Amino acid sequence: MPMGKSRSEDLGRRRSLSDFDPLAAALLPPSNETTEERESRIKAENEAKKISDGIDEMLRQERLERKKARAEVNVLLLGQSESGKSTTLKQFQLLHTPSAFHAERIAWRAVIYLNLVRSVRRILDALSPEADVDDHDDESLETASIIISSNGRPPSAISGTRVPKYNVYKQRLEPLTMLEEKLTRLLTSPEEDEPTSWQQRNDVNGFAPTSNGRPAPTIMIPQNSSLSQSQSLPVSPTSYLSPTRSSGSSTWKGKEVTVHTSTNWRKAFPLGGKSKSPKSAHSGEIEGWWEDPDDPVHILNACAPAIQELWKDPNVRQRLEEKKIRLEESAGFYLNEIPRITAKKYIPTNDDVLKARLKTLGVVEHSFLIRSGANRGVQWKIYDVGGARNQRHAWAPYFSDVNAIIFLAPISAFDQMLTEDPRVNRLEDSLLLWKGVVSNKLLEKVNIVLFLNKCDLLQAKLNAGVRLNEHMVTYGDRPNDYHSISKYFRNKFGGIHQSATPNKERELYIHLTAVTDTRRTGTIIEDVRDIIIRGNLKSLKLV
C-alpha cells in the first residue's frame, strides 16, 4: 500500500474500479428518494431484518440443539444388585473400546481368583457338620445363588448325605482360607469392609458430592489402551500389598466380592511393564507374576487337584443339591474350569471378565465416543450405579439430565431372595423398582429400554425342574416352559409400564437378554444405541 493513503480510501478506490457489484448497485436506494419514500423504505427494511434475525436465531438454536444432541447422550443403567448392570457396561466397553478392555483383562485376575476361592469356601461351609445346625445363619444367604425353599422349610431340615472326605478336603484346602483373606484385603479399600466395584474413583469413600449433589464421577477407560499383552506383563499383586494395612480382620469372611477404588485393586494388579520392567538377562527382575513366589497363583495352583476332587465328588454334589445350592447359577462361577483358571500363566479371557463378580458402590461414569452410520460421533456417558438397597439413594441426582435408561431385571431370580433382605423375593423387588422408575415424573420424557436379563439361567432353572408358580402364585397353572414364562414376564413388566407411566406416548423397548453372551448382547446394544439416538433426536424435535 502506498504511503500516506488511508486503507479505506484505498479500498473504496479499488472497489469502484474493479469490484463493481451490479447487484449491490441495484439494491442501493434511488438517488432522488423523497423523505417519505426513505422512511417507508427504512421501515420495510427494519421489518425484513427482524424476520431475518428471527430465522437466524431459529437456525442458531437448531444448530445448538443438533450439536447438543450430537455431543452427549446420558444413559443410566438401573436395576437391583446382581441384575447385570456392570456386565452390560463391560459389553459396551468390549464393543467400543476393545483394546482398553483387553489391556484390563489381567487386572481381573485377582477378582476371578477371589470368586473361585469363595465358591470353594461356600462348598466347605455347606458340608461342615456345624452347618446343619447353623443353616439359618445369614452367611448362607451371602449371594443370590442360594435357593430358598418355597415351603419355608430350612434346607438343613432335610437329612443330609455325609461326605466322608470332608475333613481331608478341609485340611488340603486350608491354604485357601488365608488366600481369601489376603485377596479380600487386597481388593478392599482401607475405608471399606467389603470390596466393591472395580471402576476408578476419585474419592475415598465413594461419595465426593459435587454442587449438583452427585458423587464426583470419574472416567475409567484407561488411556494406555495401546498396551499390548506382550508389553504388559504384570507382577504379583501381593508385592503391592500395603505394609501398613492391618493383617487381622473379623469382617472379611462372607462379605460379597466387591472392589472399590483404583487406589487399591488396580494398583495391586498393575498392567505390568509400567511398574516393573520386563526381565533382563542381567537385572534379575522378574518376568511375570508366575515368578513371584508371593503371587496367589501358587497357592491356587497347588490346591487345584483338591478343588477338582471336591467339585467332582458325587457326595459333595448330592449334599449341595439337598441344600438347594446351585453354584453353577451363581455369580463368579469358575469351578468347571479349574485347571485353566489356576494355571500359572493364566490370563483371563473376555468371557472370564464378563463372568467375574464385583459389586458396585455409588455411581460411576464412563465415556464413549459412539459412531453410527454417517454420524460424526456422539459422546455417550454411561452411569453404572450400585443396585443394592443401600445404594439406591444415589440414583436420583442423575435423573434430571438423563436421556435414556437401560433397566435390568434378572428374571431367573424368581426363586431367590435379596442378599440385603432375605425376606424379600428378588423378582418382587425388581417389579417394585421397575414401577418406581417408570412412574417417576422426572423421568417421563426419558426413553426406557428394559432388559429381562439372565435368560440363560432362567432356561437352566426351568430345565432343572424349578416351577415358577411355586414362587409366584399369580402364574397359576400356565406351562412352565421358557417361551410361556418369558412372555409372561414381558407382559407383566410391560403392563406395569403402561399403567404407571405418566407419559402414555412413551414407547417401551423390551429385550430378553443374557448379557454375559457377547454375540447376542452386541447385536442388542447396537439396536439400543439406535433407539436411544432416535429417541434423543425426537425429544429435541429434530426428526
Ligand SMILES: Nc1nc2c(ncn2[C@@H]2O[C@H](COP(=O)(O)OP(=O)(O)OP(=O)(O)O)[C@@H](O)[C@H]2O)c(=O)[nH]1
Ligand atoms: N449367566 C449369566 N450371568 C450373568 C448375566 N448377567 C450378569 N451375570 C453375572 O451376574 C453377576 C452380577 O452381575 P453385575 O453386572 O456385577 O451386577 P450389577 O447389576 O452390576 O450388581 P451391583 O453392582 O451389585 O448393582 C456377574 O457375575 C455377572 O457375570 C446373565 O445374563 N447370565
Ligand SMILES: [Mg+2]
Ligand atoms: Mg455393578
